[in-house]
Each structure stands twice: as structure tokens, then as C-alpha cells.
Amino acid sequence: MEIALAILIGMFFAVSIYLLLSRAIIRMLLGISIFGNAVNLLIFTAGRLTKETPPIVPMGEEILLEPFANPLPQALILTAIVIGFALFTFLLVLGYRAYQELDADDTDTMRIAEPERAPRPPLTY
Amino acid sequence: MEEKANYEAAVKLPVAMIDFATGFADWFIILPTIIALMGAALLIMLRFNRSIQPILTIIFILTIIIIEINLLLRILALGPQSMTMGKWLPPFGISFTVDIFGISFALASALTALIVTIYAQADLAKREVKYGFHSLLLLLLAGVSGAFMTGDMFNLYVWFEVMLIASFGLIIMGGRKIQLDGAIKYGFLNFLATSFFLIALGLIYGLFGTLNMADISLKAANAPFGPLASIGALLLLAFGMKAAAFPVNAWLPASYHTPHPAVSALFGGLLTKVGTYALLRSLLLVMPTARDFLEPLIAALAVITLILAPLGAIAQTNLRRAIGFLLIGGIGSVLVGLAVPNLRGVAGASIYIFHSILTISALYLVAGLIEKIMGTEDVRKMGGLYSASSWLSILFLVLVFAVAGLPPFLGFWPKLLLIEASLERGEILLIIALLTNSLLTAIAGSRLWAHIFWRAGPEGANSEQPNEKLQPLKTKDKWLCSAPTTILILLIVYFGINPNTIFGLGRVAALDLLNSDRYVEATGLAKPDLVTMPQLGEEGEK
Numbered sequence: 203m204e205i206a207l208a209i210l211i212g213m214f215f216a217v218s219i220y221l222l223l224s225r226a227i228i229r230m231l232l233g234i235s236i237f238g239n240a241v242n243l244l245i246f247t248a249g250r251l252t253k254e255t256p257p258i259v260p261m262g263e264e265i266l267l268e269p270f271a272n273p274l275p276q277a278l279i280l281t282a283i284v285i286g287f288a289l290f291t292f293l294l295v296l297g298y299r300a301y302q303e304l305d306a307d308d309t310d311t312m313r314i315a316e317p318e319r320a321p322r323p324p325l326t327y
Numbered sequence: 328m329e330e331k332a333n334y335e336a337a338v339k340l341p342v343a344m345i346d347f348a349t350g351f352a353d354w355f356i357i358l359p360t361i362i363a364l365m366g367a368a369l370l371i372m373l374r375f376n377r378s379i380q381p382i383l384t385i386i387f388i389l390t391i392i393i394i395e396i397n398l399l400l401r402i403l404a405l406g407p408q409s410m411t412m413g414k415w416l417p418p419f420g421i422s423f424t425v426d427i428f429g430i431s432f433a434l435a436s437a438l439t440a441l442i443v444t445i446y447a448q449a450d451l452a453k454r455e456v457k458y459g460f461h462s463l464l465l466l467l468l469a470g471v472s473g474a475f476m477t478g479d480m481f482n483l484y485v486w487f488e489v490m491l492i493a494s495f496g497l498i499i500m501g502g503r504k505i506q507l508d509g510a511i512k513y514g515f516l517n518f519l520a521t522s523f524f525l526i527a528l529g530l531i532y533g534l535f536g537t538l539n540m541a542d543i544s545l546k547a548a549n550a551p552f553g554p555l556a557s558i559g560a561l562l563l564l565a566f567g568m569k570a571a572a573f574p575v576n577a578w579l580p581a582s583y584h585t586p587h588p589a590v591s592a593l594f595g596g597l598l599t600k601v602g603t604y605a606l607l608r609s610l611l612l613v614m615p616t617a618r619d620f621l622e623p624l625i626a627a628l629a630v631i632t633l634i635l636a637p638l639g640a641i642a643q644t645n646l647r648r649a650i651g652f653l654l655i656g657g658i659g660s661v662l663v664g665l666a667v668p669n670l671r672g673v674a675g676a677s678i679y680i681f682h683s684i685l686t687i688s689a690l691y692l693v694a695g696l697i698e699k700i701m702g703t704e705d706v707r708k709m710g711g712l713y714s715a716s717s718w719l720s721i722l723f724l725v726l727v728f729a730v731a732g733l734p735p736f737l738g739f740w741p742k743l744l745l746i747e748a749s750l751e752r753g754e755i756l757l758i759i760a761l762l763t764n765s766l767l768t769a770i771a772g773s774r775l776w777a778h779i780f781w782r783a784g785p786e787g788a789n790s791e792q793p794n795e796k797l798q799p800l801k802t803k804d805k806w807l808c809s810a811p812t813t814i815l816i817l818l819i820v821y822f823g824i825n826p827n828t829i830f831g832l833g834r835v836a837a838l839d840l841l842n843s844d845r846y847v848e849a850t851g852l853a854k855p856d857l858v859t860m861p862q863l864g865e866e867g868e869k
Contacts, residue, residue, distance in 0.1 A: 241525045248533025285488045292495055293514050300507045315508040315585050321644050324707055324778050324786055
């Protein structure tokens with residue numbers, strides 16, 4: 203099971219990096235989103251995969267009985283999903299605003315902050 | 328009572344709960360972060376009350392500064408301090424663990440934030456106040472203080488994200504086209520950096536079964552080498568990207584010159600330094616074995632960053648972009664400290680971070696004043712400022728010397744320590760790179776000074792004619808912008824002439840980073856010889 207998930211995570215990373223290498227903002231956004239999912243799956247797998255048993259102490263027992271699912275990676279993933287979603291939403295709106303204002307969805311044509319033909323530095327002194 | 332005794336006899340659980348109230352003094356460890364967070368929330372509620380916003384912000388930051396000075400003195404007297412939340416003992420509860428290394432940067436950041444708040448008042452638009460400039464500033468400070476003080480890796484990630492979202496808000500505040508352009512590049516690459524950090528976190532948890540820094544540092548000594556090395560490499564990439572080290576530095580010169588100068592100063596002073604802090608913390612204190620493996624790479628990155636960054640500054644015609652490159656050069660100096668981890672090297676890197684927080688912020692603030700008088704960001708169109716404001720020319724020159732590391736200013740001492748450290752280890756290449764960096768930085772800075780202040784007018788046929796486009800500073804600008812900037816620069820000069828205090832702090836910080844005993848003891852975790860690697864599934868059982 204771990205191997206199958208590892209391969210899946212690898213595919214997710216490959217796809218997201220391919221998309222991130224694109225110049226189009228929309229593709230980069232999709233890439234970021236898949237990247238986040240790959241990371242979450244990785245945390246999930248790193249937390250060890252067990253049979254689906256909720257980590258609840260059974261009636262009449264004092265401690266958890268093996269096997270049980272590790273709840274901590276799921277808590278970590280939940281936090282990461284919430285944070286990642288917030289930042290992704292921001293980037294989505296930012297991309298849209300940039301498209302409206304700069305009329306560009308291609309990072310190659312977004313050259314206001316870094317002018318394309320940068321002037322030569324002053325040659326005096 | 329009897330039932331409890333039976334229960335304890337039956338299962339023999341290790342002690343995992345805190346059964347006493349947190350002491351009053353321990354609350355000081357989280358108060359700076361909490362005040363900043365709560366303050367930000369309060370200011371959002373009061374967003375329509377514009378006049379009260381700056382006053383409350385300044386009161387909050389002053390309170391934070393007082394608490395942090397108190398905490399600094401306490402740590403100096405008693406060693407690192409720790410507080411664990413949620414009644415669970417570490418490593419289960421989330422710990423805030425503060426040592427000199429963290430608190431001194433938190434203090435410098437709070438000081439910078441205070442100066443920047445006052446500076447920004449001179450020309451903050453009504454809209455920007457309403458849209459939450461002050462809340463975002465406090466939120467950024469909360470993220471920075473949290474990152475400097477936390478003792479938990481995942482918590483560090485959360486503070487990184489708090490910082491990131493606050494900086495997103497600040498960088499687009501004003502909504503000019505150039506800001507949107509800069510924000511796209513800043514946003515994507517920084518989000519990617521924190522995602523890389525998250526991958527490393529997943530692997531750390533998979534390997535150690537814990538996320539508490541002190542706990543990891545105990546377990547890292549006998550961890551398998553392969554996974555540890557890949558975690559170290561991922562952390563180097565993630566934090567290197569955050570710190571804008573070569574070759575992942577391209578986002579910084581693309582974005583830092585786009586927002587308001589006060590925001591540039593805040594970013595330049597605070598954000599990249601949190602990256603370098605996390606790099607030193609994770610690779611020196613938490614996982615020193617991973618650092619040993621990465622040492623040749625770190626040294627190479629340090630050399631390239633040190634030499635390429637000031638060359639970039641020389642080639643720039645935009646004032647604040649040039650300062651961005653000077654800032655990147657400083658990151659190279661910190662990497663030298665990481666590459667030669669003896670006492671002097673680490674102390675040098677720590678003091679360099681402290682110096683860089685103050686100096687780079689001051690440099691951006693002075694650049695803002697220059698742009699205000701000149702009405703342009705382009706160095707080619709500047710000139711003749713010396714006759715209009717000789718005071719500003721002195722401030723700028725002092726900062727150029729400080730950044731380049733010329734005595735007697737603050738930048739000289741950490742560079743001296745770093746060179747001594749490299750000499751001890753016989754790393755001649757690093758020494759050459761450090762000295763070349765100083766020389767090139769001095770050239771870049773003094774060229775800027777000559778172009779902006781010394782020559783009479785802008786480039787072209789009229790460069791010998793007096794510049795008539797200068798707009799003298801208004802009285803408001805003098806009091807709100809020049810005065811706080813001058814105070815910050817006087818502080819830099821004071822620490823440069825009288826470096827004993829920071830040498831002492833840097834020494835303690837380096838000792839605690841190189842030997843994690845006091846740090847681990849503060850969290851109350853077991854001694855190294857009692858710790859073994861966790862078995863599969865053991866974590867959930869506890």
C-alpha cells in the first residue's frame with residue numbers, strides 16, 4: 203500500500219512541477235494546488251498506513267488496542283489544507299486582478315517590476 | 328482515589344500531563360505573539376476608526392518590546408525558557424522555547440516594526456488604513472515573533488504561513504500595477520518554499536514520530552543517515568528560498584521594490600531573516616548531522632551568493648532593487664556562519680542577522696526618503712541631493728559602510744568573526760568571498776551615493792547643472808520619517824562603537840545552538856542517553 207501511494211505521490215509531484223514550469227498563471231495555479239495535495243498525501247503516508255480503526259479507547263479498556271490509525275498526521279494535514287486553501291484563494295484572486303490590470307496571463311509579458319530591456323547602469327564614477 | 332491508584336498500577340503510563348498551573352513569568356514567552364495577534368484582530372474591528380489605529384499599534388508594539396526586554400534579561404540570567412501549551416508535556420503539547428538566539432531577533436524585529444509604523448504615518452492613504460495596514464503589520468509581527476520563539480517544527484510552519492498571508496496583504500496594499508506584478512512572483516515562489524518545508528515536515532514526522540525541536544535534536548543523533556540527509560536538503564532548499572540565497576533568490580529583486588518604502592523596509596528587515604534563523608535553528612541545533620553532510624553545498628552557495636549579489640546591485644538603476652541585491656549579499660554572510668560552525672562562526676552569523684535586521688530596514692527607509700525628495704526611483708534621474716539634504720547623505724553613507732562591513736559600524740564585527748572562524752578552519756575561499764563581498768558592496772553603495780548625492784544633477788548633458796526637480800521634505804515628513812530613521816541609524820552606530828553587548832549575546836546564542844543541552848533541558852525532555860528511536864506506531868500509543 204505504501205508503495206502504491208508513494209508512486210501516486212511521485213506522479214502528483216511530476217504533474218505539478220510540469221504545470222509550475224509553465225508561463226501561464228492559470229497552469230501555475232493548478233500546479234500549486236496539485237503540489238499541495240501531493241504534500242498532504244506524503245504526510246499521510248509518512249504517518250504510517252494502518253487498517254481503518256479509529257483511535258478511540260474501547261469500552262472497558264484503559265488504553266488503545268493495536269492496530270489503530272495515527273490521528274496526528276490527519277490533524278497536520280487538516281491544518282495544511284486550511285492554510286493552503288487560504289493562500290491558494292489569495293493567489294487565484296491575485297492572478298485574476300493581474301489579468302485585469304496588466305492584461306497578461308503569461309509571466310513573460312509581466313515585466314513592469316522588472317523591465318524587459320533594463321537600462322544600462324550609470325557609467326560615470 | 329483508590330480507583331486512580333488501580334488505574335495507574337494497571338497501565339503504567341509515562342507522565343504526560345502537566346498538573347500544575349503555568350507560572351506567571353512563563354506567560355511572557357507567548358505574550359509578544361499573543362499581543363500582536365489579538366492587537367491585529369482588535370484593529371480589524373476598529374477599522375473605521377482611523378485615528379486610533381496608529382496609536383494602538385504603537386502601544387501594542389511598545390508593550391511587546393518591554394516584555395521582550397524582560398524576557399531577554401530573564402534568559403540571560405536563567406538560560407533558555409520554555410512553555411508548553413494545552414496541559415500536555417512536551418513532546419506532545421506544542422512548546423514555545425526561547426533562547427538568546429530567538430529573543431534578540433524578536434526584539435530587533437519589534438524595534439524595526441515600531442520605527443516603520445511611525446515612518447508610514449507620513450503618507451499612508453486613508454484607504455490603506457481602512458483596509459487594515461496596521462492589522463497586517465501586527466499580524467506580520469506576530470508571525471515573525473512566533474517563528475523566532477516556537478520550539479515546534481509544525482508550529483514554525485504555521486508562523487511562516489501567518490507571516491506569508493500578512494505580507495501578501497501588505498505587498499499589494501495600494502494596488503498599483505507594479506505591485507500586482509511583484510506580488511505574483513513573490514506569492515508563488517514563497518508559497519512554494521513553504522510547501523517544500525511541509526514536505527520536510529512530513530518526512531521528519533515519519534522518521535522521528537515527533538515534531539518538537541528539542542525532541543528531534545535528541546533523536547537525530549542515532550537516526551538513519553539517508554532520510555536525515557534528504558530532510559536536511561529539503562530544509563536547506565525551503566529556508567534558502569525564504570532567505571533568498573542563490574540560486575533561489577530571483578523573487579526578491581522582483582518584488583521588494585514594488586510596495587511602499589515602509590513595507591519594503593519591514594520585509595527586508597524581517598522576512599528573509601526568519602528564513603536564515605530557521606536555517607540555523609534547524610540545521611545547527613535540531614539536525615547537526617544533516618548539516619555536516621550538506622557543508623560543501625552550503626559553503627559553495629555562500630561563496631556564490633556573496634559575490635553575485637553585490638554585482639547585481641552595481642548593475643541596477645532602480646534604487647530599492649539595488650538595495651534588494653545588497654540584502655541578498657548579507658544572506659551569503661550568514662551562510663558562511665552555517666558552513667563553518669565553530670563558536671566564532673555561529674556567533675558571527677547570529678550577530679550578522681541582528682545587524683541585517685536593523686541596517687537593511689534603515690537602508691530601505693532612507694531610500695524612501697530619497698525617493699520622496701527626488702520624485703523618482705531611478706538612480707539615473709537623481710542627483711544633487713547633497714546640497715538639499717546633507718543630513719540624509721550622511722545617513723546613507725553610514726548605512727553603506729555598515730552594510731559593506733567597514734569599521735566602526737555594526738556590520739564590521741560579525742564579518743570579523745566570520746573571517747576569524749573561516750581562518751580557524753582554513754577555509755581560504757570563504758575568506759576571499761567575504762572580503763570580495765565587502766569590496767563590491769562598498770563599490771555598489773558608494774556608486775549609489777555618488778549618483779544620488781554627489782553629482783549636481785541627473786545623468787545626461789545637464790549633470791553639472793543644479794537639480795531643480797527636488798521637492799524638499801515637509802515638516803511632517805521630517806518628524807515622522809527622518810527622525811525615527813535617524814534613531815534607528817544612531818542605534819546601529821552605537822552598537823558598532825560599543826559592540827560588547829552584542830558580542831556577549833552572540834556568544835551565548837552560539838553556545839546554545841552548538842550544544843543543545845540547555846535548550847533540551849528547558850523543555851524538560853529526557854537526557855540523550857535515555858532516548859531511543861521510536862518504534863512503528865508507538866507515537867499514537869502514547
